[in-house]
Amino acid sequence: MEALRVEDLWVRYYTASGIVSAVSAVSFNMERGEMLGVVGESGSGKSTLGFALMNMVPPPGRIVKGAVILEGRNILELGNKELREIRGSKISMVFQDPFTTLDPLRRVSDQFVEFLMEHGLSREEAQSRSYELLAAVGIPERLRNAYPHQLSGGQKQRVSIAMAIALKPSIVVADEPTTALDVIVQKQIMDLMNEIRAKHNVSIMLITHDIALALERTDKILVMYGGEIMEYASKDDLMREMHHPYTRALFASLPRISSKELPRFLKGYPPDLRNPPKGCVFNPRCEYATDKCRVEKPVLKEVSPGHYASCHYAGELDASSRT
Numbered sequence: 001m002e003a004l005r006v007e008d009l010w011v012r013y014y015t016a017s018g019i020v021s022a023v024s025a026v027s028f029n030m031e032r033g034e035m036l037g038v039v040g041e042s043g044s045g046k047s048t049l050g051f052a053l054m055n056m057v058p059p060p061g062r063i064v065k066g067a068v069i070l071e072g073r074n075i076l077e078l079g080n081k082e083l084r085e086i087r088g089s090k091i092s093m094v095f096q097d098p099f100t101t102l103d104p105l106r107r108v109s110d111q112f113v114e115f116l117m118e119h120g121l122s123r124e125e126a127q128s129r130s131y132e133l134l135a136a137v138g139i140p141e142r143l144r145n146a147y148p149h150q151l152s153g154g155q156k157q158r159v160s161i162a163m164a165i166a167l168k169p170s171i172v173v174a175d176e177p178t179t180a181l182d183v184i185v186q187k188q189i190m191d192l193m194n195e196i197r198a199k200h201n202v203s204i205m206l207i208t209h210d211i212a213l214a215l216e217r218t219d220k221i222l223v224m225y226g227g228e229i230m231e232y233a234s235k236d237d238l239m240r241e242m243h244h245p246y247t248r249a250l251f252a253s254l255p256r257i258s259s260k261e262l263p264r265f266l267k268g269y270p271p272d273l274r275n276p277p278k279g280c281v282f283n284p285r286c287e288y289a290t291d292k293c294r295v296e297k298p299v300l301k302e303v304s305p306g307h308y309a310s311c312h313y314a315g316e317l318d319a320s321s322r323t
């Protein structure tokens with residue numbers, strides 16, 4: 001069942017030094033209960049896409065075009081009141097820094113209760129529901145009334161996850177939720193998110209620059225570069241065959257324990273999105289680029305069922321270069 005559909009989404013930042021095309025022509029959909037990984041180098045537009053799904057792109061950013069369809073409604077067309085209702089109850093967000101959600105000066109339980117009351121629960125309901133949720137994410141009873149600074153990084157992230165799922169949204173956007181945590185806690189938090197995904201049938205968009213994490217944890221992967229989708233497929237299909245040179249380069253940078261090969265890194269830099277390259281946005285760094293790539297922008301095409309790539313030569317690249 002479809003949980004969310006994004007159609008031809010464009011987001012720009014209007015800065016003093018120019019207009020940044022942060023997300024361009026992005027379309028995809030999310031199924032109920034799946035974990036979608038959004039990967040790509042720094043500045044590829046991952047976080048902007050996440051914010052756009054909530055219609056919450058921070059200024060000077062603006063969604064200039066597109067639709068985000070959630071339960072049959074385009075949330076980009078809703079008024080502020082309806083948006084406030086939808087955020088949290090239908091779609092919610094977890095950030096790298098839990099203080100984005102948590103006020104450091106107020107007790108965890110007070111914040112939680114207030115948040116639930118804002119969404120229509122009575123004080124009693126809010127109290128019992130918040131206790132229930134904090135217990136479910138593994139916060140011990142003695143820490144309910146703590147201040148955020150009295151919690152560890154992992155515990156703070158557990159509280160933000162509890163708040164994100166409190167109103168049973170169908171989509172949770174998690175932007176680098178474990179990046180600030182050490183490896184062991186990272187695993188615990190990802191296990192928790194996976195448990196929540198399965199139990200509540202919620203779709204999770206996992207935004208991460210950590211390709212190994214995406215490979216380990218997701219069902220589908222969306223590869224972004226220069227604000228555009230380069231490739232989009234189920235993880236298994238992608239592992240079988242990568243159609244876009246950027247995807248191959250990105251995944252080739254993963255250290256492989258089994259091989260003696262040194263990891264290959266992508267040469268050059270991501271594009272300046274105030275002035276993106278003509279033709280394919282990846283062409284200046286692409287080892288396969290032809291004159292066509294320097295002039296004509298490829299469109300995202302379905303190379304095999306459910307497997308999309310935005311490359312003029314998708315499906316034609318030689319097998320020997322496959323990673």
Ligand SMILES: Nc1ncnc2c1ncn2[C@@H]1O[C@H](COP(=O)(O)OP(=O)(O)OP(=O)(O)O)[C@@H](O)[C@H]1O
Pocket residue numbers: 013015020021022040041042043044045046047048049058059060061209273
């Ligand atoms: N508030 C802002 N004002 C101006 N430009 C911005 C702003 N936020 C992001 N950008 C620009 O938009 C583009 C996409 O940025 P975004 O943060 O979405 O990328 P990202 O993939 O999440 O990167 P990272 O992995 O570093 O978090 C970049 O070129 C970035 O410089």
Ligand code: NI
Pocket residue numbers: 046047048175
């Ligand atoms: Ni980001």
